[in-house]
Amino acid sequence: MQQLKQFWVAEALEKDLGDPGNPNSMMSFKQVMDLDEKEEFPDEIIDWLYNWKLQHYYIPTECGGEFTGFDEFISFVRVLSRRDQTAGIAFTTMFWSYLVWMAGTEEQKQNLASFMKDNNGTMCLAYSEKAHGSDLLGGDMKATKVEGGYLMTGEKWPINRATRSGVSFVLAQTDPAGGPRSLSLFMVEKSKIDPAKYSNLPKILTHGIRGSDMSGIKFDHCFIPDAMRLGAEGTGLELALKGFQITRALCAAFSQGAADTALRTTLKFALGRKLYGKTVFDMPQPRRTLTDAFLDILICDCCTYGVGRGFSTVPEQISAWSAVVKYFVTTTLETVVNNVSVVLGSRFYMREAHDWGIFQKVLRDNAIISMFDGSSIVNLHALLLQLRQLTKSRARNAGKNLEALSTRLSTTFDLTQTLPAFDGKKLELVNRGGDDVLQGLELAIASLEKLKSDSNLNPDTLYQIITFTEIMREELNSLDVEITESTFQFGHEQEPEFFDMARKYCVLHAAAACVYTWIYNRNHLGEFFANGEWLALSLRRLMLNLKPAKALPGRIDDSGVTQEMIRLYNEDRMFSIVPFQLAKSQLEETSTDASPKLQLQT
Numbered sequence: 308m309q310q311l312k313q314f315w316v317a318e319a320l321e322k323d324l325g326d327p328g329n330p331n332s333m334m335s336f337k338q339v340m341d342l343d344e345k346e347e348f349p350d351e352i353i354d355w356l357y358n359w360k361l362q363h364y365y366i367p368t369e370c371g372g373e374f375t376g377f378d379e380f381i382s383f384v385r386v387l388s389r390r391d392q393t394a395g396i397a398f399t400t401m402f403w404s405y406l407v408w409m410a411g412t413e414e415q416k417q418n419l420a421s422f423m424k425d426n427n428g429t430m431c432l433a434y435s436e437k438a439h440g441s442d443l444l445g446g447d448m449k450a451t452k453v454e455g456g457y458l459m460t461g462e463k464w465p466i467n468r469a470t471r472s473g474v475s476f477v478l479a480q481t482d483p484a485g486g487p488r489s490l491s492l493f494m495v496e497k498s499k500i501d502p503a504k505y506s507n508l509p510k511i512l513t514h515g516i517r518g519s520d521m522s523g524i525k526f527d528h529c530f531i532p533d534a535m536r537l538g539a540e541g542t543g544l545e546l547a548l549k550g551f552q553i554t555r556a557l558c559a560a561f562s563q564g565a566a567d568t569a570l571r572t573t574l575k576f577a578l579g580r581k582l583y584g585k586t587v588f589d590m591p592q593p594r595r596t597l598t599d600a601f602l603d604i605l606i607c608d609c610c611t612y613g614v615g616r617g618f619s620t621v622p623e624q625i626s627a628w629s630a631v632v633k634y635f636v637t638t639t640l641e642t643v644v645n646n647v648s649v650v651l652g653s654r655f656y657m658r659e660a661h662d663w664g665i666f667q668k669v670l671r672d673n674a675i676i677s678m679f680d681g682s683s684i685v686n687l688h689a690l691l692l693q694l695r696q697l698t699k700s701r702a703r704n705a706g707k708n709l710e711a712l713s714t715r716l717s718t719t720f721d722l723t724q725t726l727p728a729f730d731g732k733k734l735e736l737v738n739r740g741g742d743d744v745l746q747g748l749e750l751a752i753a754s755l756e757k758l759k760s761d762s763n764l765n766p767d768t769l770y771q772i773i774t775f776t777e778i779m780r781e782e783l784n785s786l787d788v789e790i791t792e793s794t795f796q797f798g799h800e801q802e803p804e805f806f807d808m809a810r811k812y813c814v815l816h817a818a819a820a821c822v823y824t825w826i827y828n829r830n831h832l833g834e835f836f837a838n839g840e841w842l843a844l845s846l847r848r849l850m851l852n853l854k855p856a857k858a859l860p861g862r863i864d865d866s867g868v869t870q871e872m873i874r875l876y877n878e879d880r881m882f883s884i885v886p887f888q889l890a891k892s893q894l895e896e897t898s899t900d901a902s903p904k905l906q907l908q909t
């Protein structure tokens with residue numbers, strides 16, 4: 308794993324932030340809980356991150372930064388979010404800079420890069436309006452053309468970092484009769500506009516991420532020079548939707564960080580808490596809940612790193628992949644947090660007990676991830692609009708260009724392969740070329756069949772992996788028929804059944820991502836990863852979404868997976884297919900939490 312450079316930044320950041328269980332560390336659980344109680348913006352943490360120069364990793368190398376790939380980005384955002392989603396999200400509003408890296412002029416790119424690097428600058432995304440929510444085209448914000456620029460009038464709300472940001476990306480109507488081309492996007496640099504013509508709205512009190520700068524921004528005939536428009540007039544909606552493809556996919560990293568802490572802190576409790584003469588962990592039911600949570604995290608890992616790398620290999624397919632990941636990963640990990648809360652018992656609801664009460668904060672903070680940047684429903688809607696086209700492409704491409712497909716899949720999923728540079732101009736609004744992940748199922752089955760001669764593999768495990776992959780293929784075929792026979796029409800008033808089809812599609816895409824991740828990384832991610840038990844168990848979990856338990860092969864022994872989870876916990880490693888090193892834990896919080904190091908020898 309040493310050679311997987313994309314995890315080095317995350318490891319270095321972890322080391323420098325130190326053990327979150329030590330109250331004296333930066334971003335310790337104690338510190339972030341104190342801030343949360345006071346609903347205070349995490350200024351000290353944000354300054355620390357700027358001094359660490361993390362902002363450089365949000366700027367592509369060609370624009371003078373250090374960003375090289377989304378898989379690296381995902382891993383360090385997980386590091387932030389496992390400690391504190393409030394600070395993680397606040398710092399990461401910088402990922403909206405991608406709008407400029409994608410569509411800005413050279414001057415705009417240089418401006419923004421130097422604003423981020425030299426002035427510790429950040430930005431906010433001002434799309435939503437109180438009266439219009441998800442309906443971007445229905446917004447009231449107007450930018451009326453005048454000599455040399457526009458007069459902007461209207462209000463955006465609720466906007467994260469609207470007040471504490473120097474740049475606002477504002478979507479505004481420039482042509483009331485333009486239909487889908489009625490909107491334009493502006494990179495509003497606050498320092499260069501008249502302060503008397505704009506104002507910020509009061510802080511909004513939220514359920515989670517309480518210390519966030521949640522507010523809004525209001526313009527009143529504010530002059531915005533032409534130079535602050537991003538891309539051509541009328542391309543605002545297109546740009547916004549393409550930008551969402553990036554940010555929505557990357558939102559998964561926030562959830563993965565949160566799920567890690569939810570599992571880690573619950574595990575600590577379960578290993579230390581004694582009942583009936585044994586630990587909670589010794590009881591089969593809680594142990595199963597925790598093991599399943601670990602499996603869900605691994606499943607989501609495969610999807611998240613898959614889309615992260617897919618940006619570089621198949622940007623034209625990301626309109627579908629990002630919607631899948633934003634829906635599937637964030638909702639699955641939300642369920643993980645809820646599931647393990649049961650094991651934590653009453654402590655999940657307490658604001659002080661057990662690890663400074665970090666769990667209840669995770670639960671509250673994490674609930675927003677599936678909501679913002681396009682809710683789960685909005686993402687399923689974005690996906691279902693593409694389902695018919697995806698089905699047609701799958702039929703049209705069946706059995707064709709298999710070599711190219713196989714090369715694309717291996718570059719995407721093999722974590723050791725070098726990725727081509729991401730080119731945002733290659734993103735497409737809708738996926739016309741198909742979805743490699745599901746197109747490649749036949750190839751996956753052929754690769755799995757060849758593994759039958761591999762004497763290192765347990766035949767029963769491989770049998771399960773093959774059987775579940777074949778079930779996936781059958782389910783995909785019947786979903787294709789369902790989609791083809793549907794009376795689907797474009798628009799917003801979709802039948803609930805179409806949302807169910809989109810959900811099924813997400814499950815199949817996630818399952819296939821797990822299979823490729825295993826096939827292409829078996830030789831370099833260690834013994835646990837290679838033996839594939841985690842995969843057989845994960846595929847079964849996924850297929851339970853589509854078929855009753857009785858119709859599936861039985862659950863194999865999961866003790867190896869449980870042991871691996873404990874090993875990662877003991878060694879302070881990320882719960883992940885690439886369990887990179889976390890900061891070493893040093894202090895135990897209270898005497899009631901028995902030392903996990905002792906418990907884990909059993």
Ligand SMILES: Cc1cc2nc3c(=O)[nH]c(=O)nc-3n(C[C@H](O)[C@H](O)[C@H](O)COP(=O)(O)OP(=O)(O)OC[C@H]3O[C@@H](n4cnc5c(N)ncnc54)[C@H](O)[C@@H]3O)c2cc1C
Pocket residue numbers: 431432433434435437439440441442464465466467468513521675678679680681682684685688799801
């Ligand atoms: C903490 C937080 C941070 C936020 N940060 C930002 C930010 O930085 N920038 C920003 O621009 N916005 C931000 N938002 C706003 C967020 O993106 C909006 O809340 C979101 O767009 C949904 O809008 P809405 O809540 O008004 O719901 P609405 O869009 O009004 O939706 C109402 C209902 O209609 C359903 N619905 C909507 N569309 C469809 C559809 N196509 N098919 C079926 N059902 C549908 C929804 O599921 C929901 O049930 C933030 C919100 C919060 C809470």
